Amino acid sequence: MYSVYIAVGSNLKNPLFQVKNAIDVINRTSKIKIDSVSSMFFSSPMGLKDQPDYVNAVIHIITKLSPKILLKTLQSIEIQIGRIRNKIKWSSRIIDLDILFYDKIFIRQSGLIIPHYDVKNRKFFLYPLHEITNNFMFPDGELLKERLDYINNNKICKCKIQKI
Numbered sequence: 001m002y003s004v005y006i007a008v009g010s011n012l013k014n015p016l017f018q019v020k021n022a023i024d025v026i027n028r029t030s031k032i033k034i035d036s037v038s039s040m041f042f043s044s045p046m047g048l049k050d051q052p053d054y055v056n057a058v059i060h061i062i063t064k065l066s067p068k069i070l071l072k073t074l075q076s077i078e079i080q081i082g083r084i085r086n087k088i089k090w091s092s093r094i095i096d097l098d099i100l101f102y103d104k105i106f107i108r109q110s111g112l113i114i115p116h117y118d119v120k121n122r123k124f125f126l127y128p129l130h131e132i133t134n135n136f137m138f139p140d141g142e143l144l145k146e147r148l149d150y151i152n153n154n155k156i157c158k159c160k161i162q163k164i
Contacts, residue, residue, distance in 0.1 A: 038128035047090030058128035
């Protein structure tokens with residue numbers, strides 16, 4: 001069994017509903033057990049500013065699925081919910097499911113990077129993660145609380161975030 005953290009986000013078609021719906025679909029998926037779910041957080045968009053704010057959450061799951069199969073499963077759920085991938089980075093989306101951490105495993109392959117390549121710089125990942133696991137340690141040994149202090153003190157992430 002593997003311990004995995006997944007970010008869930010949306011900014012289209014009633015984002016709060018879309019995030020809750022995605023979590024429900026994940027919960028009904030074979031070989032996945034949701035252990036904990038963060039609160040929902042509003043965050044301003046990255047990149048393109050002419051789009052609605054996002055609703056974000058982080059879930060902790062326990063699974064037997066390999067990283068590749070889990071990724072394919074999450075991408076299938078995104079499609080089922082209505083996500084259409086386009087080539088515009090950081091554009092609006094009905095649902096976005098990102099594997100943040102898969103145990104303490106590092107993976108660098110085409111289409112699969114774990115831990116998430118920018119997890120340490122995105123408040124909309126870090127605050128929900130901190131809520132469900134406040135003693136979390138990154139695979140490189142840095143404590144989540146220390147990272148949040150660093151980001152807040154140095155204004156690393158310009159996005160605004162607030163708990164719903």
